[in-house]
Amino acid sequence: MEIFSFLSMEDNKNPFFFIFSTLFIVFLSLIIWSYLKRFRQSLPPGPLGVPLLGNLPFIDPQLHFYFTGLAKKYGPIISTYLGLKLVVVVSSSSLVREVLRDKDAIFANRDVPVSAYNLMYGGEDIAFTPNCPKLTMMRKVTTQELLGxxxxxxxxxxxxxxxxxxxxxxxxxxxxxxxxxxxxxxxMFKVITSMLWGGGTDEKGGEASVQDLTEFKDVISDMAVLSGKPDLSDFFPFLEWMDLQGVKKEAKFLNKRFDGIFEQILSGKVSNDGKDFLDVLMQIEKRGDENGITKNNIKAILLDFVTAGTDTTSSTIEFAVCEMLRNPDIMNKVQEELDRVVGSDTIVEERHISDLHYLYAVFEETLRLYPPIPFLIPHSNSEASNIGGYNIPARTRILINVWSIHRDPQVWEDPLVFKPERFIKDGGGKTYKTSDFKYFPFGSGRRMCVGMVMAHKMFMYVMASLLHSFNLRMPEGHQLDFTQKFGMVLQKKTPLQIIPSKRLSKIQLYD
Structure with a gap:
């Protein structure tokens, strides 16, 4: 070819020139091969990246911002290679319907990151177990015995x-x-652990100290960040044994922090005649059913709920309070509703929650702008399939971009404005349907979050009690910080620090 004719010129005898030219030809050939591969497979559009590495050198660790930017450029479904891993990101409600409803059985599996595999006892929890009869059994037991x-x-x-x-x-x-x-x-931590095994959260089975709880909070936060961190071992599986980023080592270290507590709790269960959730799991393990639960399953499920049951709800409440501090009129409306429904001479009870319509709208608007798991937990297809007319090879990592869909200006008016009123319809009722996949913070289909009802109850009860009892303000000289820390769970980068002052006149209402 004429383009390469310069290589045959007699005066080009410099060995460095030859090496450079050879590498250039190899590089160009790999690019052409990558284009042809994408064309042959009819994959969704997306950035090509570079040979072998794909788009890995250009990825932003804040993945929710990064993939939302790519969706604006390439469209509602994109594909890109991160190393050897093909990743497809879906950012439109119509295509999400294909994945989570129409072809839910195919896409209900998991692509388990190395971090999660080592955090969750080999991925034996509810979140990462493959779609199989055992998963169905674990979800059923959890719904009936813990979250029903x-x-x-x-x-x-x-x-x-x-x-x-x-x-x-x-x-x-x-x-x-x-x-x-x-x-x-x-x-949240005390409620969840008491429901799971009756409380007691230090390594001796006793009550956790304030220092212990602060450490647990930091550990759980680190686990969430680690689970969402891009890891070379996921993109080049043959490098996993080297653990170049130390992700596997850190995951095992964090797992060990809780494993000692779980071992102590399990060994302290003299009998399984109690009625807490752990007793139920241990009874199932003892029976030894075909799709039964192992000891690792038990510990992984406990860790699932300790982490997800605390971190997601805590983060959602923090974001909600921040938005109300930024929008005092919204906080005033919530407190006026509380004074009307609850009154000022008694405390908030759970029976009041169903009448707190505006606070519930605040909850839903917070989940819209700050979905707890911005991409849901990564899905994977058990067989080759099709989304939006594009071919999706088997075992592709599928990311559902909830973050982008919840902020889509074609779906939401003023999508970046915190406006709870968008969730209140004249005459009552909701302004959306979960089946249209424009708003689905807890996912959908077979892998929908089993803790949705619990999250709703705890957010509403904690927020109602807090705002009924106190006025909240920022310390002098402090600025509201909405900077996010991306991970499997979306978190505020800096803790929420405020100054509370009592609202209620009767001091006994605080006891």
Whole structure:
């Protein structure tokens, strides 16, 4: 070819010129091969990247911003190679419907990152177990024995005790700068662990100290960040043994932090005659059913709920409070509703929640702007399939870009404005359907979050109690910081620090 004729010129005898030319030809050939490969496979459009590395050198660790930017450039479905891993990102409600409803059975599997595999006992939890009869059994047991309506009603007193304990702690810090992220996390952590195994969260099975709880919060936050961190071992599986970024090592270290506690709790269960969730799991393990639960399953499921049950709700509450501090009129509306529904001479009870329509709209608007898991947990297809007319090879990593869909200006008016009113319809009722896939913070289909009802109850009860009891303001000289820390779970980068002051005149309402 004429383009390469310069290589035959007699005066080009410099060995460095020859090496450079050879590498150039190889590089150009690989680019052409990559284009032809994409064309032959009829993959969705997307950035080509460079040979072997794909788009890996250009990726931004803040993946929700990065892939949303690519969607604006290439369209609602894109594909890109990160190393040897093909990743498809879906950013439109119509295409999400194909994945999570029409072809849910095919796309209901998981592409388990190395980090999650080592954090979650080999991916034996509910979140990462493949789509199989065992997963169906684990979800059923969890729904019936832990998160079902009857069970949640049974432990209503437990939730009240911990929320009132939070109000009492915050009252003692009146007028002082208070780290609300710790207070909210502590409440959620105690509720969840009490529901799971009756409480007791240090390595001796006793009550966790404030220092322990702060450490747990940091560990869980690190786990969420690590799970969403791009890792070379995922993109070049033959490099996993080298653990070049130390992700596997860190994941095992974080897992070990909780494993000691779980081992202590399991060994302390003298009998399985109790009625907490752990007792139920241990009874199933003892039976040894065909699709039964192993000890690692038990520990992985406990870790699932300790992390997801605390981190996601805590983060959502923090973002909601931040938005209300930025929009005082919204906080005023919430408190006016609380005064009307609850009154000022009593405390918030869970029975009040169903009448707090505006606060519920705040909850839903917070989930819209700050979906707890911006891409859901990575899906994978069990067989070759098709999305939007494009071929998707088997075992592709599928990311559902909830973040982008929830902020789509073609779907939402003023999408970046925090406006709870968009979730209130004249005459009551919701302004959206989960089936249209324009709003689905908890996912959909077979892998939909099993903790949705619990998250709703805890957000509403904690927020109602907090805003009914206190006025909240930022410390002098402090600025609201909405900077996000991307991971499997979306978090605020800096803890929420505020100054509380009491709203209620009767001091006994704080006891």
């Amino acid at each position: 309506g009857a069970t949640l009603q049974t432990v209503q007193g437990l939730r009240k005790m911990e929320v009132r304990a939070m109000i009492k702690r915050v009252k003692k810090k009146e007028g002082e700068i208070t780290d609300m992220s710790v207070e909210i996390f502590t409440t």
